[in-house]
Amino acid sequence: MNKKWAVKRxxxxxxxxxxxxxxxxxxxxxxxxxxxxxxxxxxxxxxxxESSEMETADSTKTVASSSKSQ
Numbered sequence: 001m002n003k004k005w006a007v008k009r010x011x012x013x014x015x016x017x018x019x020x021x022x023x024x025x026x027x028x029x030x031x032x033x034x035x036x037x038x039x040x041x042x043x044x045x046x047x048x049x050e051s052s053e054m055e056t057a058d059s060t061k062t063v064a065s066s067s068k069s070q
Contacts, residue, residue, distance in 0.1 A: 012037075 014022065026033050
């Protein structure tokens, strides 16, 4: 089966509890975390204006988050 994957990569910082929950779910379903996260993202509802903007956005645009010093 030939799948086309996007070339974007994302790092997500999770709390220990969030990671345990994800790992537990993945272990019980036998699914990889990447698939679970993709499925959850697909279920998000966005209004039509945001959806249109996302479809026409430049594919090289990236989203960055700021880090807080501890």
